[in-house]
Amino acid sequence: MRLLTTLAFLALAACTTAPASPAADANTVADGSTITLAPSQSAQLADNSRLDYIKLNGDSRCRPDVQCVWAGDATIAMRWTPANAMTAQDFVLHTNLDPKSFDANGRTITLQALERGDAPKATLQVQ
Numbered sequence: 001m002r003l004l005t006t007l008a009f010l011a012l013a014a015c016t017t018a019p020a021s022p023a024a025d026a027n028t029v030a031d032g033s034t035i036t037l038a039p040s041q042s043a044q045l046a047d048n049s050r051l052d053y054i055k056l057n058g059d060s061r062c063r064p065d066v067q068c069v070w071a072g073d074a075t076i077a078m079r080w081t082p083a084n085a086m087t088a089q090d091f092v093l094h095t096n097l098d099p100k101s102f103d104a105n106g107r108t109i110t111l112q113a114l115e116r117g118d119a120p121k122a123t124l125q126v127q
Contacts, residue, residue, distance in 0.1 A: 034112060034125045045107060045126060048083035053122055073097045074114050076122055080104045
């Protein structure tokens with residue numbers, strides 16, 4: 001009986017699939033593409049540098065259901081760390097004022113859209 005149980009276990013083990021190898025980081029961004037990040041999330045750029053969405057700094061945008069004289073502006077705090085550097089560079093991106101883009105050593109990171117709320121997701125284009 002013990003031998004039968006062992007053989008059954010080995011047969012089942014042989015039928016199971018091996019775990020897949022870890023996939024590439026889902027937040028790796030190819031040049032010319034966009035990525036959506038939430039606060040405290042990061043992405044690896046094509047040159048292996050790192051882009052971090054730190055937080056929402058402020059949001060004075062007019063609510064969609066209200067008619068305003070000025071559309072307002074929202075700002076997010078970001079950080080870029082070059083691939084082979086120990087120091088990072090902090091920067092701010094705006095929705096309606098400048099700067100809307102940041103030069104990351106020849107790559108341009110542009111804020112395309114920003115959701116509303118306390119922890120809004122940001123859609124960024126990397127070129």
